[in-house]
Amino acid sequence: MAQELHYPLDSSSYKILDEIGVGVSAVVYKAICIPMNSTVVAIKSIDLDQSRADFDNIRWETKTMSLLSHPNILKAHCSFTIGRRLWVVMPFMSAGSLQSIISSSFPDGLSEPCIAVVLKAILHALSYLHNQGHLHRDIKAGNILVDSNGHVKLADFGVSASIYESSTRGGWASSSCSSRLLLTDVAGTPYWMAPEVIHSHTGYSYKADIWSFGITALELAHGRPPLSHLPLSKSLIMRITKRFLFSDYENHEKNQNKKFSKAFKDMVAACLDQDPSKRPSAEKLLKHPFFKNCRGSDFLVKNILHGLPSVEERFKESKALHGITTVTNNGEEEEEEEEEGTEGETGSEIVKIRRISGWNFNEEGFELRPVFPTESKDDSIAKQVCVGSETISHDRKTELGESGDSGESSGRSSPGRVAEEMKLNHEHGETRKGDKGIDKETMVGGLMVLKRSLDEQRQKVVNLIGMLGGKVSREEQLLQVIERLGMELESEKQKNFDLELELESNKHLFSGAYNDCETE
């Protein structure tokens, strides 16, 4: 048992070079470790005073990271505290996360051979984790990092869990069902979450990661996760009540420019089976034909990393574009994502649901069309949701012009405004053509969402002004606080409403509507 190299546990041994990510309570730096031949490292510096009372989670994360050992899993070198901050020292993954790579250079997704390389590495990591009794619970492109040699590593164990140690972490409802290999708490990032996780009273297990893996495959293929244009909670409900199929991707009129191989579609469809027991294990997936003749890491270097802006550059760029909100890079940080979430989302998730990647909220294209059951009431709800969201994205764009004039703060600073609009264009991608018939109810729902998103945009402009050195008066700060509270209230109401919907859909599930879903 060779002694591991121990990284020094004092900050003076490290020299910080650059900031490569920032969030509410954490900053990620690129740094060198001087006594270790100036090895380049990433340091995630977490403000512990901001993470109230939840030491156990942080302890869990660093402990998990230091006890795992696999070439496709990002391992922490060490962690130590400096005053109120916890420094987690990790290998520097110079290409950053795949989410950041995609949003900077591959907005339409990666090529299939590249996807295969990435996914294969993730399957190796998952197979290892699952064999250890660990669930990752937050598989997504934002948590997949790439280094300069094209090596792919799975990161961020902030919400991972071990089925062996369920008693050691707070907040777990002890599972009432017979099997103890099941977890019952809700964790992860909504768009990537498996139906049984959302529906967690029945418990879930490894297969929840396989679902998220399937969603991640779609994310890599299209540049965004499916349903990400939908307001969060509604996407959740759709996920529970509806089944969606990979093949619907292609049938869609707007999406015919991308073709996928049969093997790929087959692989993803297997992962996205509503019935967890029918999803293959990570080990079994590795034997899938899609991974036959899979290329090596050099292939990623040549086809993805070549000419890619550095993480530092991407960070600076996104910082300029997004104000204080940033795309995460090395060592993903949940708080960062929380903040991202507030940017493109409808506001409904701001308070409670953690870890949201809000990018590309209303980008063009329905890549996954839900297959509706023929009858049942929740059907109509879901349909409204879809139509509604399309109109939302449309309306939002046209009305934003006005918001600049009417909102008190957003019109104050032109640089801020320009940046804001740039970002919006970026988010929207191409503009949408044509519109469909809208019913009144949908319209009202859409407008409500729009209003909330306008409030958020305003908030961001204010932040930008602050960043650019403009002054924000105390009065305005108070106004913001009031507004935020108002939004929280709104979102609580929204959540309540969503829960009611969910209850409704559950009733249908139990009354046999589920079977109808299955057959279509």
Added chain:
Amino acid sequence: MKGLFKSKPRTPTDIVRQTRDLLIYADRPSSDPRDAKREEKMEELSRNIRELKSILYGNSESEPISEACAQLTQEFFRENTLRLLIICLPKLNLETRKDATQVVANLQRQQVQSRLIASEYLEKNTDLLDILIGGYENTDMALHYGAMLRECIRHQSVARYVLESEHMKKFFDYIQLPNFDVAADAAATFKELLTRHKSTVAEFLSKNYEWFFAEYNSKLLESANYITRRQAIKLLGDILLDRSNSVVMTRYVSSRDNLRILMNLLRESSKSIQTEAFHVFKLFAANQNKPPDIVTILVANRSKLLRLFADFKTDKEDEQFEADKAQVVKEIAALEPRERT
């Protein structure tokens, strides 16, 4: 040997016995670390330990079978397998260490004929706990031994042994180790020791009041390390607010030295520390039999305290906190300086 018996499935008892034999082998010092035969044996050992784990926890195909678990547990504690496993742990590879830790953790909860035989075994082999606790001094072993230790102190008798041992003093240093993982693990164990078994804890604190709180104050509450102070003040609140520790609490809130420390923590810029400190401070204020020197200090600082509480808010709306605060403010405002008694 392997080929000969392959057709016959091994019973849990067989696997434990084989594991023990291999552990005895592993325990022997080896002259040549690159010894091929040894490597093979070590691999076999790893496989056996993994098999033990899958019997205890089940695997993707099957749930654990209680009969098999009972057999395994019985054989495990019949002889010195646990001791061998703990001693040989540093010689195992990382994955096997983790498997072994999970096996040991699970065994603590296994009942054989409704007896926790792990507890009985540990009571007779308390030196194993000494090894586990000493693990905090070895970065490579700390998390494994620490996890095992926390499972062992689920047994009240084991927790009592640790509380009453000299090791208790070492925890004050372990929880301030520079390595965050290790320090946090030690802190979790420390907390478990001081909160899990109520009657044992109350007894321990009464008997060891003097040195324990002297150390607690000077090493933890007045530590230069933010994390240490924050965890210590939270734990102190948990301890003192537990009804089973009411005697200790009364004693604690009658000391002016303690009050001084708590008032310093109230002034910290960290919101988390301030809030936790308040939950302890309120006990001083609410004490209906305040000693005169406590009253004197509170009266002398009355205006400062009232000003502090006027701006004192938690992040989230917390009715209980507000009610407590109002009560404390009322108590302090009503205090009369007592000249004598």
